[in-house]
Amino acid sequence: MTITLNGSTERFDEPSMTVRGLLLAKRWSFPLIVVSINGAAVARDDWDAATVYDGDVVDATHLMSGG
Numbered sequence: 001m002t003i004t005l006n007g008s009t010e011r012f013d014e015p016s017m018t019v020r021g022l023l024l025a026k027r028w029s030f031p032l033i034v035v036s037i038n039g040a041a042v043a044r045d046d047w048d049a050a051t052v053y054d055g056d057v058v059d060a061t062h063l064m065s066g067g
Helices: 019-025
Strands: 002-005 008-011 016-018 033-037 040-042 051-053 057-062
Touching: 016 019, 019 033, 019 051, 019 057
Parallel strands: 002 057
Antiparallel strands: 002 008, 016 051, 033 040, 033 057
């Protein structure tokens, strides 16, 4: 599948994958990540069920905290 991830084209061998699978494939393990698929926010509790398909636009933002 081919998706747009954070504004860049990304290709994966799978026809679809869950949000958690996508983050694992990218090796992103930041504790504070906010994800949306086609503009719809995906709650962290839904990462194992929310599916990314060919052509989707995914935004994954790493939030930083501090003072």
